[in-house]
Amino acid sequence: MDRMVYSYKRSINGFAARLTEQERRKLAGTEGVVSVFPSRTYQLQTTRSWDFLGFPRNARRSLPTEGEVIVGMLDTGVWPDSPSFSDAGLGPPPGRWKGACLNFTCNNKIIGARAYRQGRAGLSPVDTAGHGSHTASTVAGRVVEGVGLAGVAAGSARGAVPGARLAIYKVCWDDFCAGEDILAAFDDAIADGVDVISFSIGGKLPAPYFEDAAAIGSFHAMRCGVLTSASAGNSALTGGRVGNVAPWMLSVAASSTDRRLVAKLVLGDGKTIVGASVNIFPKLEKAPLALPINGQSYRGKILFCPRGSNGTGPLQAGAAGTVIVNAEPDVAFVFPLPAVTIAEDQFTEILAYVNRTRTDPVGSIHSTEANFNSEAPIVASFSSRGPNLISPGILKPDLSAPGIAILAAWTPLSPVSGNLRDNRFAAYNVISGTSMACPHATGAAAYVKSFHPGCTSFQVIKLTRWRHCARAATPMDPARNPGGGELVYGAGQLSPARARDPGLVYDAREDDYVRMLCAEGYNATQLRVVTGSDGTACPAAGAAAADDLNYPTMAHHAAPGLNFTVRFPRTVTNVGAPGRSVYTARIVSSGPYIRVAVAPRRLAFSRPLQKLSFTVTVSGALPAGNEFVSAAVVWSDGVRQVRSPIIVHTVDVQ
Numbered sequence: 262m263d264r265m266v267y268s269y270k271r272s273i274n275g276f277a278a279r280l281t282e283q284e285r286r287k288l289a290g291t292e293g294v295v296s297v298f299p300s301r302t303y304q305l306q307t308t309r310s311w312d313f314l315g316f317p318r319n320a321r322r323s324l325p326t327e328g329e330v331i332v333g334m335l336d337t338g339v340w341p342d343s344p345s346f347s348d349a350g351l352g353p354p355p356g357r358w359k360g361a362c363l364n365f366t367c368n369n370k371i372i373g374a375r376a377y378r379q380g381r382a383g384l385s386p387v388d389t390a391g392h393g394s395h396t397a398s399t400v401a402g403r404v405v406e407g408v409g410l411a412g413v414a415a416g417s418a419r420g421a422v423p424g425a426r427l428a429i430y431k432v433c434w435d436d437f438c439a440g441e442d443i444l445a446a447f448d449d450a451i452a453d454g455v456d457v458i459s460f461s462i463g464g465k466l467p468a469p470y471f472e473d474a475a476a477i478g479s480f481h482a483m484r485c486g487v488l489t490s491a492s493a494g495n496s497a498l499t500g501g502r503v504g505n506v507a508p509w510m511l512s513v514a515a516s517s518t519d520r521r522l523v524a525k526l527v528l529g530d531g532k533t534i535v536g537a538s539v540n541i542f543p544k545l546e547k548a549p550l551a552l553p554i555n556g557q558s559y560r561g562k563i564l565f566c567p568r569g570s571n572g573t574g575p576l577q578a579g580a581a582g583t584v585i586v587n588a589e590p591d592v593a594f595v596f597p598l599p600a601v602t603i604a605e606d607q608f609t610e611i612l613a614y615v616n617r618t619r620t621d622p623v624g625s626i627h628s629t630e631a632n633f634n635s636e637a638p639i640v641a642s643f644s645s646r647g648p649n650l651i652s653p654g655i656l657k658p659d660l661s662a663p664g665i666a667i668l669a670a671w672t673p674l675s676p677v678s679g680n681l682r683d684n685r686f687a688a689y690n691v692i693s694g695t696s697m698a699c700p701h702a703t704g705a706a707a708y709v710k711s712f713h714p715g716c717t718s719f720q721v722i723k724l725t726r727w728r729h730c731a732r733a734a735t736p737m738d739p740a741r742n743p744g745g746g747e748l749v750y751g752a753g754q755l756s757p758a759r760a761r762d763p764g765l766v767y768d769a770r771e772d773d774y775v776r777m778l779c780a781e782g783y784n785a786t787q788l789r790v791v792t793g794s795d796g797t798a799c800p801a802a803g804a805a806a807a808d809d810l811n812y813p814t815m816a817h818h819a820a821p822g823l824n825f826t827v828r829f830p831r832t833v834t835n836v837g838a839p840g841r842s843v844y845t846a847r848i849v850s851s852g853p854y855i856r857v858a859v860a861p862r863r864l865a866f867s868r869p870l871q872k873l874s875f876t877v878t879v880s881g882a883l884p885a886g887n888e889f890v891s892a893a894v895v896w897s898d899g900v901r902q903v904r905s906p907i908i909v910h911t912v913d914v915q
Contacts, residue, residue: 266380267445271452273481274793277380277441298472298790300440303462305337305392305433305696310399310518310663314701316708316757318404318419327424327711329355331372332400332703333455333487335446335462336393338386338431339371340672343394343688345402345418346370346427360428360453370403373428373453377442386431391675391690393431396461398670399700400707401425408689410595410677411541413522413629414668418689421704421757422711428455438462440474447478451485456710458482459703460491460510461696465501467651470778471790476507480791483509484771490703492695493658494645497589503657506649508812509774511706512657514750515641515664515698516737521634522593522666522691524601526563526584528614529623536584536601537593538629539666539691541677545582545599545626550615563599563624567608572596576682582626584611589642592693593666597676597683599626638754640742641665644695647748648818652781653914654807656747656816656906660734662705662755664698666691705757736904739891746891747908752814764837764901765844767813768872776800777810815907818914819883825909826880833873835866837901842866844896844903846875852890855881855909859894883911 266277277300280288285297312318328351339346348369360373365386367374376384388394402420409415430446432438443462450458460475470476479489491505493514505512524538529547551562560579567586575583575598582599590604603611615622640661649657671690676683734752742749771792778788779799788797808817808829815829835842843866846859858878866873877894889910896903 266441269444269448271448273444273448273478277444301464301468301472301474303438303440303443303464303475305436305438305462310667310701314663314755314757316421318417320758327422328352328426330422330425330707330711331355331358331428331455332422332425332707333428333430333450333453333458334393334397334400335430335432335443335450335458335460336396337390337433338376338388338393339374339397339427339429340388340394340670340674341366341368341371343398343670344405345398345420345670347403351424354426355454357454360449370427371429372426374431375429375446375449376431377445378434379439379441384431386429387674388431388672389674390433390435391671391679392433392461392696393429394672395667395669395690395692396459396696396700397427397429399667399697400459400704401427402670408668410539410668410687410689410691413539413541414520414631414666414691416668418668418670421701422707425707425711428453433462444474444478447474447482451482451487455487457703457706458487458489459700460489460505461699463492463494463504465494465496465504467502467504467506467649469651469787470507471783471787473507475505476510477791479507479510480774481793488706490699490706492699495643495694496645497643501645502650503645503647506651506655506657508652508655508769508777508810511702512659512751513695513698513702514658514661515644515693515695516638516661516750516754517591517634517641517665518663519634519637520666521632522629523632524593524629525627526601526603526611527625527627528611529618529620530614532610532614534601534603534607534611536603536607537590538600538602539593539595540599540601540626540629541685542599542628544628547623547625548581550611550622550624551580563626565608565611571680572598572600572678573680573682576680584624591639591642591665593629593691594693595678595691597678597680601626636741638663638737640749641693643693644749646745648816648910648912648914650914652777652807653818654816655810655812656751656814656908658751659814660702660752660755661737661750662698662701664695665693667693667697702755705755705760708757709760734904745910745912746889747814747816747906748889748910748912752904752906762837762901763903764835764898765833765896765903766836767811767831768834769811773810777807780807780809813905815877815879815905817879817909819909819911821883821885821911824880824882826878829877829879831875831877831905833864833896833903835869835871837898839869842898844898847895847897848892849895850892852892854883854887855879855890855892857892857894857907864896877907879907879909881909883909888912
């Protein structure tokens, strides 16, 4: 077996190899070797969604330059024959493109494709899972009329930038995504010439930056002017926290749209239980209800699963349908048999019917229908929450985007439910996850890039990520999103149409991030792992605090009941009006326990790209039992409003 897996030498300096523990220790002690760390395993984390974001099909576009934008997709590959990836009417790839199509036939839409699996050659980038096709079409799929999943979520499928090009980097296989493959894909994508990277991959818990392939890869991408948009994670509050937390990445939570897919269970006494699922089976009429009991036959019955299920167990048991008690009753999944997911209290109602009926209890499972959801956007119950366990002073997630019941392209090589016993296949599928939210943010970044093709590397970041975190993120209602306010949804809901003219932006450069890492205690060796540079070093004295990073949001972890004072120095750049522009600060607070002051309260700009600084001081004390308080500084010139959220929390970060 070849022990060398990868040699990273296009954009990143390093290699991946199979080593014994003794060899690892010996190599780590060799002069010139910065660090040796084990590979980690990562997991994979619409028609209506773009309209819901206020980004209609006829939104203003820069069509001549949209085709110059190249989006790199690190995922499960792509199904090239989907209508979403047609190259009809598209010219040749941009002249700066340096990528390749390996074991794959590209066109003028999909201009690059590579596959990675522990250094093996000859692998196909074709998508056998569906996930990669779904995310790629959400970002840059062509407009395809009249699609849906067996009539569910019907409409015109489209991506944010239908004219943009796609470069495919297949790094995930059967839900397995290896760190060494991810780093190799980042290495290639940066050198190939992509403008933005979409990374719907992560873990349940974040890792230190010097042990995280995604953090290392995205740092090198940032250095070259490439934004990495990443999923926040699907671990909710029970399995972990936000997984992708590096400040140079955009971390995206998942939220709802105003279309909710519901399924109904009608009991024998006529009572209707409204739950969720993407149920495209015909109505299952008056089938016997059954609880799981050893030795019982479930053939032809509706089987209850009190502790969650993906439908595989009931299907193998011969059940005709299933009712699943789920901790995430807001999410509609596709199951391999007729199914409804319900909440715990609804299960109690059903048990009461079963116990009081004198005849055999029965129920009917109806096909899915779409209802208007007036409370949207609400963060999905599965979406990973903050705080940021690696850098508590950096708010993660950054923002939220649609991630529930998103319709997009699929592969005919995978059943719509993902269950191998399921014989239903479709060209478009409805799935949920922060994996679906991430490409919405990627698409918005690519859309903004299409209006600014000549941006420098750091301007690219200013004109994408910082815009979304400041003005282009619409505030969300904390009363409808319990669990931590901005720790749940970041700066708010993605607003791509308003991202073209933010007025003010927050700029951060490579040396700013290095100073932040130094302030957090990273030593020279760890810094070199992240930056890839032997010349990276912390200041000899006076290292800045992590709060000093010029981030568009402000976060502070406080001890319950203890007084605190924290200062956030910030600098904004005028990218709005070409002439004189005056901004005045307004403070918005949602709680009585903190005080916020801004100095100065007035910023007078005399020219474009001028930078002016201010300091936000937050003080107070949060009583025990009060986990967070939110506030915001809103700068306005009378036309534009640039909002920077503030959150103080007492949530455990250990």
